[in-house]
Amino acid sequence: MISLPEKEIDLPFGFNDPLNYLETLVSWANKYKWLYDLHIVDFFTHDQWNKLDQEWTHVLEQEENWFDTVIQLTSFEPIINPSWPETLKKYIQESNRIALLRKQSNNERHTEFKKHMLFGMTGKKIHEVERMSDLIHQVAKQHGISSALDLGSGQGYLSRALAFHHDMNVLAVDMSEIQTKGAERFDRRVIRHEEKYTEESHRGRLTHITELITPQNISSVLTRWGSNDDDKDISTSDTNTTPTTPSSTTTTNNDRWLICGLHACGDLSTLIMRLFAEDNDKVSCLVNVGCCYHYLSEQPGCMFPETGFPMSDSLAKMNFTMGTTARVLACHSPWQWKHQKQASKKSFQQHFFRALLQKIMVDKGLASASQAPALAHRINKKNGFVGYVQAALKKFGLSSDSITAEEAEQYLEEYKYAEKQITILWTLRSLMARVLESIVLVDRWLYLKQSVSSPQSQQKNGNDNDISPRGVWMWPLFDPMESPRNMVFVASK
Incomplete structure (x- = not known):
């Protein structure tokens, strides 16, 4: 069972306040903006080699096993030659020290899927979906929720795990009809094998739709598709409800949803967070792992009404801009x-x-x-x-x-x-990749923390008899060597 960590956010050694930590990250990023904004295609034409400190370049070029020496600097525990210049050692050490911790807990346990649930999945995807679905199921159970909205569901790997393995009712939403149709084909294949095991097998209800969900229409969409009535008309051309038996473990609170996304690209992850923050009527929990920061908008109205970065008021006040080049770098995984x-x-x-x-x-x-x-x-x-x-x-x-x-x-x-x-x-x-990604992640944590702590959120969702945890957690859920974008957000209000 995967459970919430003790700390909502585990900051690097020496940091206790998330805002102070973010300020340190931004300060370090601004100091080396000239370096991470370089385009390697301009190496010769912009004389980039001579922009580096010549003391740095001299010692690194002279290393006997220079290739092995250099690439291991990007690992989580770099080996630094004591004879190198102090400025070089400080750059390597500090870039590593201030980045968020990325190694997953060794105490983590999770269930494993039956073979028929693995159709279409790579080893990487199995690693992700087994852990992510376990976590979602655990969070939903703690909050008495039986329904999950999987946004950007793609081929439906996570949605099927939640519905068929964890007996949840799932609304799987993707903007691409090609993805939706592909997911439905996988559904039918899994169901055939499910029926071979037992006629009494309990499954949640899985509904696929092709639609764009926004903060303005989410309540109506969830009302339209959230009913447990088996008589619901599902003849609409862009939708399909997989004909499964409603789960016997369905809770009595059918009006509350958990919204989730596994490696939702760019602004889709920030949309998931805004839907959670802005909808106080139906969405009460969030579980999200993002990716593809280069697709984030830094200008209003790019993909959705709000920008994808920054999200928090705290970072916005710092007037920090990242730009496409830096956001691409934030997606890199040099530790591999x-x-x-x-x-x-x-x-x-x-x-x-x-x-x-x-x-x-x-x-x-x-x-x-x-x-x-x-x-x-x-x-x-x-x-x-x-x-x-x-x-x-x-x-x-x-x-x-x-x-x-x-x-x-x-x-x-x-x-x-x-x-x-x-x-x-x-x-x-x-070496700046982890620093830049840390800025994106802490910005999102602060935004969610602000939304959970708002008076509107507490008033709408307050319940004196409810002892389920409230807050915002962020920690590494996946093995970073297996799945580099491994930081999960869990939020409840």
Whole structure:
């Protein structure tokens, strides 16, 4: 059973106040904004190597096993050479020290699914859904809730686990009809196997709909789909209710919902939080794990009426802006590099090839140094740098003879030393990834904490006889090596 941790938020050593902690994160991020805002494609054309402290670059280049030494700096417990410059040691240590703790508890226990529940799931997805569904079920049980709203349900892995494994009534909502239809196909496959076990198997009711839920329409949507009547008309073309038997464990309070989302992208996670905060009539609990911070809006009206970042009044008052480049970095998981050496080397080589191509194109007048042309997808490097160049020229709509094979080979020979430099620069930059993600996460925690503590929330949901926990918890639910976006939010009001 997965239960709530003792602390609502577990701050790094030396911090006791979340607001003070956020201020420290922002201060550190502002200090190194010049570093995390770098685009590696501009390595040569913007002379990025010389922007680093030359004491840093000298000692790192001179390390005997430089690659292993450098990439392990991004692990949770970096090994630092005592002879390095104090400024370099402080940057590495402080970037690691102030980031939120990401390792999950070793005492965690969870149920395991039967084989038929695993259709379509990868090992990573099984790891996530088993733990997430256990937690949701436990939170719902504590609050006397039997109904869950799974927003951004996708192929329905979490929804099925809640309905068929934990006997909850689930409204699975996704904006994509393709996802909804795919989820329904998986549902039917699971149900066939469920019926083989026992005719008395109790299951919750699972309803899939294709719809956009907003703070303005959530109450009406939940009223429309929240009934337990088996006679409900479900003939609407964009909806489907999986024909399951209502669970015998359904609680008596059918008006309260738990809203959840597993790796809800960008603004979808913030929408889930706003729905929880703003709807005091039906939504009383939240369980959410977010991802894809690069899709967050930092301007009003981008996807939803409110911005995705920042959410809290506290961060808004600091006038801190992140930008797309930093939000992309916040999604990185450099702590995995040490255990994926070959994949890491290939990735660094990709950065080197792209930066060298940009230099050639600028030198030949094919591109501007101020605005590098974008490559929408990675290029297969089977034919080395020459093949990479030819494939890139084709994607850019340029003639194949714009850069000859001989020119490409000459540049590669002249600048091959820079692949080491790019690896070092990119790794040092990536140390800011956990700091930036910590800002996003603490901002969300403060927003939820504010909403739970508001007089309106306490007045609407107050009940002297209710001893279920109230508050906002954030902690690592998944193994960060298995699932890097592993911080879960649980909120109740």
